[in-house]
Amino acid sequence: MRTPAARTRAGSAALAATAALLLGLAAAPAAVAGADHRQDATTLDGLAHRSGRYFGSAVDNPELADTDYANLLGSEFGQTTPGNGMKWYATEPRRGVFDFTAGDEIVNYARSKGLTVRGHTLLWHSQLPDWLSSGTWSADELRSILKNHITQVVKHYRGKVFAWDVANEIMNEDGTYRDNIFYKTIGPSYIADALRWARAADPKAKLYLNDYNVEGTGAKSDAYYALIQRLKADGVPVDGFGMQAHLALQYGFPYQMRQNIQRFADLGVDVAVTELDIRMILPADATRTAQQADWYGQVTSACLAVRRCVGITLWGYSDRHSWIPAAFEGQGAALPWDEELRRKPAYDAIGAALTAAAVRRTG
Incomplete structure (x- = not known):
């Protein structure tokens, strides 16, 4: 649930400008591709590392052909998530026939640039292959299909993926289970089964539940x-909760985000911001751009305020390859870089929040 917008916090723009001046963020060139992200304090990931976190961006396979985009992705960030290449339709297009081409391309790119990889996603109600979504299955048949899919995919990427979005978007806005093919056929036990099968296939990978509209408190x-x-009371292996954070200026900021992150952390799980973007109704103007920057800073600060919030991933970093305009008519300008790969005020706001957290940690 999102809450009504509150007044933009005073001073965030000044803090962003100060941090950018001190660190050279606004003018600094991108780091050389393949550099040690963990030590480069002129990148977002380097700044995040100073507080023990990662800062990443998703990428989809066609975007790797955009050399300038791919090189900047590989130099500014320390983590990436395949946008589509590990989803079911891509990895098992026919029953029992696996194709890891798209996922492998992104994993190989990430390894060449020194990026870690979050796996996304093992089960979801969307982007399923036709053979699965149009089939008629008994509960036992579908459990067997799901177990085999998770086992094969996770084993293939064992040692190459540090965390998995195991179950994606399994709740409705009112807090009831989404009536997807797995729930309708198997019942809610499919969630615990999926987590157990993923743990058996890769005991070292962190296992997440992931959803949108969960950044603030509410039914979902x-x-x-x-x-x-x-799940934890029943001994089911769940290691983390992913808050996607697809935010929109017109709906207001989830001002309980820090407290919400903390209450999940208090359950004994990690929390990650997994798919961050902040869209606006177009055209963009100075007021909206400033508000967006403030929100990016607030999301970053909310994560950094909780020890078990382990990192932040943008859902693509530049408006050049954003999914927003195609999904939300008349909306866009959602990311910290524009279509020409130029940094926006949002970039400096993120940098300021990361810098402030690092100063607090070392001070």
């Missing part, structure tokens, strides 16, 4: 809180 995030409580 409450449902995940209760679910994770039950």
Whole structure:
């Protein structure tokens, strides 16, 4: 649930400008591709590392052909998530026939640039292959299909993926289970089964539940809180909760985000901001751009305020390859770089929040 917008916090623009001046963020060139992200304090990931976090961006396979875009992705960030290449339709296009081409391309790119990889996603109600979504399955048949899919995909990427979005978007806005093919056929036990099968296939990977509209408190995030409580009480391996954070200026900022992150962390799981973008109604103007920058800073600060919030991933870093205009008519300008790969005020706001957290940690 999103809350009504509150007044933009005073001073965030000044803090961003100060941090940019001190660190050379606004004018600094991108680091050389393949550099040590962990030590380069002129990159977002380098700044994040000073507080023990990562800062990443998703990427889709066609974007790797955009050399300038791919090189900047590989130099500014320390982590990436395949936008589509590991989803079910891509990895198992026919029953029992696996194709890891798209996922492998991104993993190989990431390894060449020194980036870590979050796996996305093992089960989701969307982007399923036709053979699965149009089939008629008994509960036992579908459990067998799901177990085999998770086992094969996770084993293929064992040692190459540090975390998996195991179950993606499994709740409705009112906190009830989404009536997807797995819930309708198997019942809610499919969630615990999926987590157990993923753990068996790669005991070292962190296992997440992931969803949108869960950044603040409300029925949906409450449902995940209760679910994770039950899973942990039953000994089910759940290691983290992913808050996608697809925000929109017109709907207001989730001002309970820090407290919400903390309450999930208090359950004994990690929290990650997994798919961050902040869209606006076009055209962009100075007021909206400033508000967007403030929100990016607030999301970053909310994560950094909680020890178990382990990192932030943008859902693509530049408006050049954003999914927003195609999904939300008349909206866009959602990311910290523009279509020409120029940094926006949002970049400096993120940098300021990362810098402030690092100063607090070392001070």
